[in-house]
Amino acid sequence: MRERTQSQLKEVLGAGAVGTLQNRSERDTFAGMYASRLARLWAVERGLVFGRLDHVDEGRLYIGKLGLTDDEQERLLIDWRAPVAQPFYRATPAAPMGLTRRRHLQTKGRVVVGVDDDLLDFDTLTDEDRATLNGEAALLAALDERRTGRMRDIVATIQAEQDRVIRADLNGVLVVQGGPGTGKTVVALHRAAYLLYTHRERLERRGVLILGPNLTFLRYIEQVLPSLGETDVLLSTVGELYPGLTATARERPEVAAIKGDIRMAEVIERAVRDRQRVPRKPVELNLGRYALTIDRNMLEAAKNKATRSRRPHNQARAVFVRSLLNALARQAAKKLGKGLIDDDELADLREELRTEQPVKTALNRLWPYLTPQRLLLGLYASPERLDHAASTLTPEERALLRRDGGEWTESDVPLLDEAAEVLGEIDEQVLRASALQAEEEMAAARQAAEHEREAELAYAREVLELTGLSDVMEAERLAERQRGEGPYLTTAERAAADRAWAYGHVIVDEAQELSSMAWRVIMRRVPTRSMTIVGDIAQTGSAAGARSWNQVLDPYVAGRWRQERLTVNYRTPVELMAVAARVLATIDPALEAPASVRDTGAEPWSAPLSALPELVKSEVGEGGKVAVVVPDALLGELGKAISDMVEGTAVVSSGATRGTTALDAPVAVLGVADAKGLEFDSVIVAEPDLIASQSPRGLSDLYVALTRATQRLGVVHERPLSALLSEALSGLPSRTSGPTNGH
Numbered sequence: 252m253r254e255r256t257q258s259q260l261k262e263v264l265g266a267g268a269v270g271t272l273q274n275r276s277e278r279d280t281f282a283g284m285y286a287s288r289l290a291r292l293w294a295v296e297r298g299l300v301f302g303r304l305d306h307v308d309e310g311r312l313y314i315g316k317l318g319l320t321d322d323e324q325e326r327l328l329i330d331w332r333a334p335v336a337q338p339f340y341r342a343t344p345a346a347p348m349g350l351t352r353r354r355h356l357q358t359k360g361r362v363v364v365g366v367d368d369d370l371l372d373f374d375t376l377t378d379e380d381r382a383t384l385n386g387e388a389a390l391l392a393a394l395d396e397r398r399t400g401r402m403r404d405i406v407a408t409i410q411a412e413q414d415r416v417i418r419a420d421l422n423g424v425l426v427v428q429g430g431p432g433t434g435k436t437v438v439a440l441h442r443a444a445y446l447l448y449t450h451r452e453r454l455e456r457r458g459v460l461i462l463g464p465n466l467t468f469l470r471y472i473e474q475v476l477p478s479l480g481e482t483d484v485l486l487s488t489v490g491e492l493y494p495g496l497t498a499t500a501r502e503r504p505e506v507a508a509i510k511g512d513i514r515m516a517e518v519i520e521r522a523v524r525d526r527q528r529v530p531r532k533p534v535e536l537n538l539g540r541y542a543l544t545i546d547r548n549m550l551e552a553a554k555n556k557a558t559r560s561r562r563p564h565n566q567a568r569a570v571f572v573r574s575l576l577n578a579l580a581r582q583a584a585k586k587l588g589k590g591l592i593d594d595d596e597l598a599d600l601r602e603e604l605r606t607e608q609p610v611k612t613a614l615n616r617l618w619p620y621l622t623p624q625r626l627l628l629g630l631y632a633s634p635e636r637l638d639h640a641a642s643t644l645t646p647e648e649r650a651l652l653r654r655d656g657g658e659w660t661e662s663d664v665p666l667l668d669e670a671a672e673v674l675g676e677i678d679e680q681v682l683r684a685s686a687l688q689a690e691e692e693m694a695a696a697r698q699a700a701e702h703e704r705e706a707e708l709a710y711a712r713e714v715l716e717l718t719g720l721s722d723v724m725e726a727e728r729l730a731e732r733q734r735g736e737g738p739y740l741t742t743a744e745r746a747a748a749d750r751a752w753a754y755g756h757v758i759v760d761e762a763q764e765l766s767s768m769a770w771r772v773i774m775r776r777v778p779t780r781s782m783t784i785v786g787d788i789a790q791t792g793s794a795a796g797a798r799s800w801n802q803v804l805d806p807y808v809a810g811r812w813r814q815e816r817l818t819v820n821y822r823t824p825v826e827l828m829a830v831a832a833r834v835l836a837t838i839d840p841a842l843e844a845p846a847s848v849r850d851t852g853a854e855p856w857s858a859p860l861s862a863l864p865e866l867v868k869s870e871v872g873e874g875g876k877v878a879v880v881v882p883d884a885l886l887g888e889l890g891k892a893i894s895d896m897v898e899g900t901a902v903v904s905s906g907a908t909r910g911t912t913a914l915d916a917p918v919a920v921l922g923v924a925d926a927k928g929l930e931f932d933s934v935i936v937a938e939p940d941l942i943a944s945q946s947p948r949g950l951s952d953l954y955v956a957l958t959r960a961t962q963r964l965g966v967v968h969e970r971p972l973s974a975l976l977s978e979a980l981s982g983l984p985s986r987t988s989g990p991t992n993g994h
């Protein structure tokens with residue numbers, strides 16, 4: 252199939268860029284189709300075939316990562332997502348679904364290195380068969396494997412409760428609630444692959460978006476879908492949802508809480524209204540030959556008209572300007588002694604006035620073009636504007652929003668998106684004209700005599716300021732880059748560049764962390780509300796995060812969402828989960844930790860903080876990936892202490908970029924927010940008490956930290972444990988250095 256597709260691609264490309272426009276576009280479409288088919292055929296190499304079904308009636312079927320037929324259309328391999336493959340995941344001895352046997356195949360390259368059978372129809376079994384039955388071997392072998400720093404697909408070992416989530420209906424909102432390690436992430440990814448297979452046409456056109464908590468996490472999961480042959484899915488954080496911006500900086504919890512609060516929607520709306528100004532005093536315009544006055548009545552009338560148009564701010568500006576210019580033109584006619592004028596004359600005068608500099612400046616003051624960036628920075632920078640727009644917040648809350656310039660944060664992105672909704676797009680033509688105008692102003696300033704230059708430049712800058720052009724020009728450059736849509740731009744790429752894109756399906760991971768304002772952005776991206784939301788309310792660490800799924804979803808789909816639960820922990824062994832469960836009980840005794848599926852015999856241990864670098868070294872010696880989860884305040888200090896001692900240590904500063912090496916390094920030192928969703932062979936948690944007290948949801952953070960390990964867990968501290976934690980953690984056997992036993 253690879254060879255055939257390759258030669259089809261070659262043939263199409265060989266036809267060259269000739270012919271009519273339509274010919275060429277057809278050629279591009281075919282080339283795109285063959286190229287992605289080829290990519291898919293190469294992507295499924297690892298574990299191509301992993302299962303066999305022995306049917307009572309139909310004989311043998313092989314299950315694999317994609318479907319294959321031979322030249323006679325005989326089925327060679329069945330795609331795991333096809334309905335006939337379902338018994339591979341769902342059949343049990345009680346409900347064998349027509350199977351006598353299910354076989355798991357382990358392969359290395361093209362060689363079968365192991366088989367593992369589940370015999371489902373006991374009547375056909377001999378006694379010896381029954382005695383050697385070990386259906387869980389494949390799963391347990393997969394779970395015990397050393398971690399590589401990248402998530403792997405689980406097609407060969409999907410469990411029945413997970414399969415139900417994966418194959419759930421596309422429409423509506425599905426919430427998948429499950430404790431740590433229950434496979435929420437990996438299941439969500441397989442669901443994306445399943446939905447693309449089952450609803451290929453609809454979803455390829457509209458695209459699928461997967462949202463994760465941070466860039467390291469996206470890196471961690473980015474290979475799963477390609478390994479299942481699906482390459483055109485957009486992975487993103489909320490910080491990247493506003494096109495042209497990657498916000499990774501994190502806000503202090505108290506600021507994040509305010510910026511994520513639903514009251515901010517109203518604040519933004521008022522901030523925009525506050526920029527549609529009616530000054531107390533009339534505005535005088537000196538046009539040389541005569542002077543005009545913009546009085547309050549004219550302004551109110553123009554503003555009312557613009558508001559009644561119900562268009563967003565930037566588009567309503569045209570209504571405002573036209574109304575005001577008409578009034579000014581009538582005034583000018585009077586001044587020029589023309590008396591009553593007809594419509595044509597009025598239009599001429601209006602257009603004449605439109606080009607007068609004092610008029611332009613006044614209009615820009617009264618109803619400026621605004622970009623979301625300019626609006627927000629203008630708001631944060633001015634206590635007066637904040638007092639006005641944010642009167643629903645307390646003075647303390649307003650003070651927390653104050654900021655001069657600075658980097659965009661993750662919490663700003665939903666506010667920028669909200670502002671973009673209220674402001675509306677700036678017309679392309681206006682953008683181009685204003686960019687041109689600004690360039691002319693700058694050029695004129697440069698040409699001006701030396702002594703005038705200063706003043707001219709200041710003026711040009713003022714024009715830029717007033718119209719918000721300094722970032723409008725940025726915006727235009729960006730728009731231009733995005734317009735270069737070549738024929739090979741994939742759906743995901745086009746969607747990423749378009750703020751108004753409506754996705755076919757959106758999957759939200761670690762969904763409990765998102766603020767109310769972030770949910771508004773996400774919901775705008777899926778008007779059909781076809782969504783999968785996965786998370787664990789007990790793990791909520793963000794101050795702006797969710798307390799219940801009802802609270803999150805009621806504003807959008809009250810009573811119209813369904814929930815599935817995942818109950819088995821595939822990551823954390825029993826011994827480690829016992830400790831985590833005790834911490835969970837301190838958050839709320841009613842919360843239940845998921846049951847672990849395996850034990851390793853390695854008990855969690857405790858040691859003094861001073862031994863940390865030594866212990867890390869010894870853990871590295873045991874092999875696999877090691878993580879040290881630290882309180883944010885100690886990241887620098889402990890990161891350095893460990894780096895000095897252990898080669899190849901990666902310290903993950905908050906707001907890491909996609910290029911981070913944390914996943915590839917033998918040791919990662921990181922805060923809880925960056926450890927969310929990840930897993931490591933061995934985890935050491937430093938100063939648990941400080942983690943628990945560093946934010947209002949600190950105990951949940953500690954629970955997250957304690958559930959990241961697949962094999963071994965240690966706790967190091969020098970501060971005494973608080974009463975709350977001592978019951979959960981103080982009984983751990985102590986360790987100074989050297990390997991743990993039991994593994």
Ligand SMILES: Nc1ncnc2c1ncn2[C@@H]1O[C@H](COP(=O)(O)OP(=O)(O)OP(=O)(O)O)[C@@H](O)[C@H]1O
Nearest residue numbers: 405408409410431432433434435436437821822928
């Ligand atoms: N059916 C399965 N077969 C093999 N491995 C599995 C299976 N289900 C889950 N796993 C493994 O268990 C680990 C935990 O899965 P995952 O990260 O998806 O859990 P999670 O519920 O998202 O956890 P958390 O909430 O802690 O982030 C992963 O290594 C995953 O590959």
